[in-house]
Amino acid sequence: MNIFYRLLRRKSLRTNDQPSALSKCLNALDLTALGIGSTLGSGIYVVAGQVAKSVAGPSVILSFVVAAIASILAGLCYAEFGARVPRAGSAYIYSYVTVGELWAFVIGWNLILEYVIGTASVARATSAFIDSITGNVMSHYLKDHLPISVFMLSSYPDFLSLAFTIVLTIILCFGVKESSLLNNIFTLVNLAVVAFVIICGCFKSDLANWQLPKHWDKETNVTDEGGFFPFGIGGVLSGSATCFYAFVGFDVIATTGEEVINPEKAIPISIILCLFVCAVGYIGISSVLTLMVPYYLLDGDTPLSSAFGQVGWKVAEYIIAIGAICSLLTCLLTSMFPLPRIILAMSRDGLLFRFLAKVSRRFKTPILATLISGILAGVMAMMFELKELVDMMSIGTLLAYTLVAACVLLLRYEESGAVESSIQDGAEEVSTGIFRGFGRNAKPTQFSSRVVKVAVSCASLCTIWFGLVEINLIKYIERSTWWALLLLLLPLVLIVACGFIIWSQPENSTQLPFTVPFVPILPIISVVLNIYLMLKLSQATWIRFAVWMVIGFAIYGGYGIWHSNDDPEVGEDEDMDGDDAETQNPAQINSISEASRLLPFHSSHSEVEILRL
Secondary structure: OOHHHHHHEOOOOOOOOOOOOOOOOEOHHHHHHHHHHHHOOHHHHHHHHHHHHHHHHHHHHHHHHHHHHHHHHHHHHHHHHHHHOOOOOOHHHHHHOOOOHHHHHHHHHHHHHHHHHHHHHHHHHHHHHHHHHOOOHHHHHHHHHOOOOOOOEOOOOOHHHHHHHHHHHHHHHHOHHHHHHHHHHHHHHHHHHHHHHHHHHHHOOOHHHHOOOOOEEOOOOEEOOOOOOOOHHHHHHHHHHHHHHHHOOHHHHHHHHHHEOOHHHHHHHHHHHHHHHHHHHHHHHHHHHHHHOOHHHOOOOOHHHHHHHHOOOOHHHHHHHHHHHHHHHHHHHHHHOHHHHHHHHHHHOOOOOHHHHOOOOOOOOOHHHHHHHHHHHHHHHHHEOOHHHOHHHHHHHHHHHHHHHHHHHHHHOOOOHHHHHHHHOOOOOOOOOOOHHHHOOOOOOHHHHHHHHHHHHHHHHHHHHHHHHHHHOHHHHHOOOHHHHHHHHHHHHHHHHHHHHHHOOOOOOOOOOOOOOOOOHHHHHHHHHHHHHHHOOOHHHHHHHHHHHHHHHHHHHHHHHHHOOOOOOOOHHHOOOHHHHOOOOHHHHHHHHHHHHHOOOOOOOOOOOEOOO
């Protein structure tokens, strides 16, 4: 078989697929709590204060607004795909049915990296927080008796973070409903503490803290401009890049598609509600924080506790500590939750080793994938110093966001099977020009779909062009050098032109429970913004990312490409795990059938549709 055929083959959601063996027990409330628990974490207790102190000042509020807009754009795209494809796997499964197997593996492999590092880092942070409030007894003892002096490793084995990870791994193995109940309790406590901080902080607010005079920082030897924008508009934008990562985590909702009751409606509602609650929480906390005390007096490590301490409310420090522990434990649970489901989806499709796809008949959870991923994350949390690896989470997340937004565009303008048949029968004639959709009455054809694919690719390349110019020629741009400005503006003009070409094409008329509004404007903005933020990451992060991808391509080239379910040479006996075959459920079959109907193309197991550019 041609190698390009294998790399670009797309997953077909067949109506005769075996149903999932996972338990359908989650509702919209469970999903919303899961998303809030994963998203509303360190951003509340750490990031808001750090950005306000040294990056944006009181205008950190606007930084969170910009970050919220960027996250909501990505969230809308996830919501539409959650309505189209209610399957486990999140961005992995979305890209598999849209842009092909190679990109799907890249996304899935990076999501594994994101969740492993995310779990390990949160476990380490939880352990460090508990250690700090107990006087650093544990760290001092382990450094004295079990020191580690190896580069890139921790200075001591953190057994507490390992214990946290193993205990929550066991809880996840018992069942998704039990895990969801524990998450709901932790999230409720966290939200109560956030409400306490916002309400009580209002009584200690002083508008004069938003109108401060110029201030000189002796640590950085920098004098700011004072007022609401002490670091200027540039501080707001720089702060938004940091605040953006405080919203990372809502995509955990999209990994639960096979465990949700009525996923076509529950997933979009939960994603939007989750992001709205988190945005209100972040903006509210940053507002009262900068109103209570001058921004330059905030403590970078414990801003909330120190702020209430400075205004004389010592009791609030203990309440905030309880909320922080619940928040960190919730983040740890929700960081671990999607990891085995990504592994399950990839193993079930044959891209990773199939034994990882086994689902427990008793607990109806991917127990083997859960145990392996939990142990891996626990060992990393115990042994590794993760400070330099945290940025790798950002690459995986931003790449996933980019692909999901691009996939929304591709599917929205994809030729449907019914339209294809009618055209072949001569039932409808459509012109073949690039701007043939101006009448908005035409239906998508193979040609219009290709035009959209080319335009999306060109817009992505132009974004890379813009980012590289802005990063490498910033000195010439600040001097208003004409050729540098030309190189900066030209890709923006081309991006607008690509958007205009996409808009002029006819859209697919498939009815969905939820669709992204203002297509193609919002998905294009999401793609451009995410690619630009990826380019702002350090070179060291890109090098580590390349190493991780080399390992992944070795697994895919040696195993996945030859064992994919969408390879006609792979027998049907490999298509599903034995445990899954014994747990058929008509409701789950209907869910898969509905997902297949909502996709604008249909293909059989032996006829795999290829993405052609």
